[in-house]
Amino acid sequence: MKLGTCVYQQQTYVCIAAGDTVLLPALDAAFDQPAWRDMLALIDSDIDLQAVRNTLTAAMRVPLADVTLLAPIPRPRKNVMCLGLNYLEHAQETANQIGRTGKAPQYPIVFTKCPTSVIGHEATVPFDPETCSQLDWEAELGVVLGKGGKKIARENALAHVFGYTVINDLSARDIQLNHKQYFLGKSIDGGCPMGPWIVTADEIADPQALAIACRVNGVTKQASNTRHMIVDVASIIEWLSRGMTLEAGDVIATGTPSGVGFVREPPEYLLPGDVVECEVEGVGVLRNTIVG
Structure with missing residues (x-):
């Protein structure tokens, strides 16, 4: 899985690469939790990313051209x-x-x-x-x-x-x-x-x-x-x-x-x-x- 951090409609999300689109799990109310809005929170979480693959929905999908990619971890906690x-x-x-x-x-x-x-x-x-x-x-x-x-x-x-x-x-x-x-x-x-x-x-x-x-x-x-x-x-x-x-x-x-x-x-x-x-x-x- 390719994970990133992006800005979409002036909000920051964790995103999943999907060709010329990205998936923003937080756009689905069932997944709108801190882990899908902050990469460090996702890394700290116990979310099973393999299980997430099987529950991705069309509501999460937006064109890659519509988001601005940031660094995957925009501000590391340490050097x-x-x-x-x-x-x-x-x-x-x-x-x-x-x-x-x-x-x-x-x-x-x-x-x-x-x-x-x-x-x-x-x-x-x-x-x-x-x-x-x-x-x-x-x-x-x-x-x-x-x-x-x-x-x-x-x-x-x-x-x-x-x-x-x-x-x-x-x-x-x-x-x-x-x-x-x-x-x-x-x-x-x-x-x-x-x-x-x-x-x-x-x-x-x-x-x-x-x-x-x-x-x-x-x-x-x-x-x-x-x-x-x-x-x-x-x-x-x-x-x-x-x-x-x-x-x-x-x-x-x-x-x-x-x-x-x-x-x-x-x-x-x-x-x-x-x-x-x-x-x-x-x-x-x-x-x-x-x-x-």
């Missing part, structure tokens, strides 16, 4: 947790750029993006050259937890996943490099496009077997597969939960493959008018336009 240098070729290209030898990190590199950076599919990314003039793309598989925990064993970790989404870990490289840390350069307004959907975990047989790509103005910049992650999804959850309690609704960005802009010769950065598409096989295509 989005992100993996840095989690594809070997990306670790190598980054190391080469700063005159080092690229190798797989011994331990996962983790940083975060603040909730205010999250925007949805087709939302515009503001370009402010006074703040950032080196805006870079990073296509990533996003993981949304449905069940929390601490010291989660790797072999049980995927059972904690609610679903998967697409994230563009947009990076203000000048801020990131000038400040010698990740947070400011990763948390600019509009810096975390997410969506269009959360695909429930039952529809992704293996999160380590998904093609992943990024295109700018139709030109492919990144093309890889999640099998090339250094730390796989289950191990990421295990590592993160070792000393910190994870919670339902937490969002994890699992790292980006090679092909980012700042390592290119010459470097390439996003400018007003550029259209960025990030795609993960079986999950969807996330599209955003840079606007000055």
